Amino acid sequence: MDARPEGRRAGRVTAARTRIVGWVLLLVLASLGVVTLVTWMLLIDETDSRIDEALHSEIAEFARVAATGVNPTTGQPYGSVDEILRSVIAANVARPNETIVGYLDGEFRRESRRSGPQVLLQHDPGFRALVADVRTPSGGSYPSGSGEVRWSALPVGLAGDPATGVIVIGYFTEREHGFANEAARLMGLVGVGTALVTAVGAWLVAGRILRPLRDVAATARTITGTDLSRRVPQHARARDEIAELAGTLNAMLDRVQSGAQAQRRFVDDAGHELRTPITIVRGHLGVLNPRDPDDVAGTVALVDDELERMNHLVSEMLALTRAEQPALLRPEIVDVAGLTRELFGKLTALADRDWQLESVATVRARLDPHRITQAVVALADNATRFTGPGDRIALGSEAVGDRLLVRVADSGPGVAPEDHRRVFRRFARGADAPRSDGAGLGLSIVEAIATTHGGRVRLESTPGHGATFTLDLPRSAP
Structure with a gap:
């Protein structure tokens, strides 16, 4: 057995699973990257705002102390x-x-004590040139050798002293940004770990999601022309698109199986039922004396009769096959009262009987009027075969809840209890049925029409007291 097709199918499933995981991982990493970047920018902005606020506050405090003209330490x-x-x-x-x-x-005088690492600006001539000679409160940013310095300067003077001084407060912003940078780094590490966990979870979830598709493929591989019984497994609680796909595929397989079974039954029935007239025709043709005109005329009449019976048989089998196909149903909204009266007018022309219209349902229903007409005519024609001139045959329709009942009752000999199910089988007749030109498919056609409407046929009969056939249909056909 060649294992390469199985390997290719497994490879395709794995490739689809890998693509799903790849896209999920990409989306997770992109989302985490955006969150990390936005968080880092917000922390940087908050740090810069805090530095600016501290610079403004401390410069204001120094200006207040200098403006008093009194040394707070000595009080002088x-x-x-x-x-x-x-x-x-x-x-x-x-x-x-x-x-x-x-x-x-303009010359460096002193620098403050610090609780952190020494970063001296007194030896930076560029910074001194920028701030040492300011004459008004100023501020800005300076790229020192230790990174960016955000600064504010306050010029200081004293009456009676010609010297000018400048107090400068500086913050090394890159060091202040260290917390934001560290937070972003930790978020990145956590994000990578989260992405790995997400990838594992996505791999497992993708496997569960793709499992029904594997079931679909496995089921499709097991279906052959002789075995259409396999169906895709469905979970009762599943309500997603894949479950809908499985349900749709199973419904399609039901239709295909129904059509194949109808075709197979048609072929089997045709072969079984046509074999007898063909054998009769061949037997008579084999003993035909072509020199005897009476023998030729009799044989021709017999062959014509058998061919007519074969034609009628084929027509009924085709009608049964079509009746069994739900796809051929053409339901529409029908006025049941009008349809009942129209049917009664057609039935009275079938034979010389005491035709009665017992009841009429004044409702509207969704059904195929042509199929219902075919079924009721078949029931009435069957009733005429078991009754004589003047015997009663009644038609009636009735609405009971969401069901529609259409009855055909006769006063014939009835049907024996043991024949109640057998009369609906193909080519079957009741034990006391009279000989007729029918192929025994009439009631099978009626049952098929009722079934495709989502209903059934009920038979109520007592030997010697007639029979009543009832089409029990939903008022809304599927």
């Missing part, structure tokens, strides 16, 4: 600008990643 008035710088800077311990620098007449 300031004697020089240099004393102001020394007092203000010495009284403040810089925060981590913060520095406070004082300049006097």
Whole structure:
């Protein structure tokens, strides 16, 4: 046995599963990347806002202290600008990643004590050139050797002292951004771990999702021209698109199986029933004396009679095959009262009987009027075969809840209890049935029409007291 087709099918299923996992993983990574980036940007923005607020607050505090003109440590008035710088800077311990620098007449004077690592700006000539000689409160950003510095400067002066000083507060923003960077890195690591877990989960879920498709493929491979009984497994609680696909495929297989069975029965029945007249014709033709005109005329009459019987048999088998096909049903909204009266008018022409219209259902129903007419005419024709001139045959229709009942009753000899089911079989007749030209398919056709409408045929009969055939149909045909 060649295993390559199975291998190719397994490879296709695995490829589909891999694509599903790949797309899920891509979406998860993209989502986590966007979340990480947005979170990092928000943290950076919050840090920068906090730095700006701290710079503004501390510069305002230094300006207030300098404006009083009194040294808060000694309680004496300031004697020089240099004393102001020394007092203000010495009284403040810089925060981590913060520095406070004082300049006097454009030259570095002192720098604050720090609780964090030493990052000195006093030796940076570029920074000194930027801030040492400002004459108004200023602020900005400077790219130092230790990264970006966000700064604010406050010029300081004192009456009676010609010297000018500048107090500068600087924050090393890249170090302040360290928390945001670390948070983004941790989010990235967690995101990678989450993506791996998601990939494993997606692989398992994809397998469960694709399992019904594998069932569909496996079922399709087991279906052959001689075995159409296999169906795709369906879970009672499944309500998704794949379950709908399985249901649709099973319904299609039901229709295909029904058509194949009808075709097979047609072929079997035709072969069985046509064999007898063919044998009769061949037997008489084999002993025909062509020189005897009477023998030729009798044989021709017999052959013509058998051919006519064969034609009638084939017609009835075709009618039965069509009646068994739900796809050939053409339901429409019908006025049952009008249909009943129309049927009664057609039935009275079948034979010389006491035709009676017992009841009429004044409702509307969804059914195929042509099929119902065919079934009722077949029931009435069957009734005429078991009754004589003047015998009673009644037609009636009645609505009971959501059901529609159409009855044909006769006053004939009735049907024996043991024949109630047998009379609906193909080519079957009751034990007391008279000989007729029919093939024994009339009631089979009636039952097939009722079944395709979603209903059934009921027989109520007592020997010697007639029979009543009832089409029990839903008022809305499928």
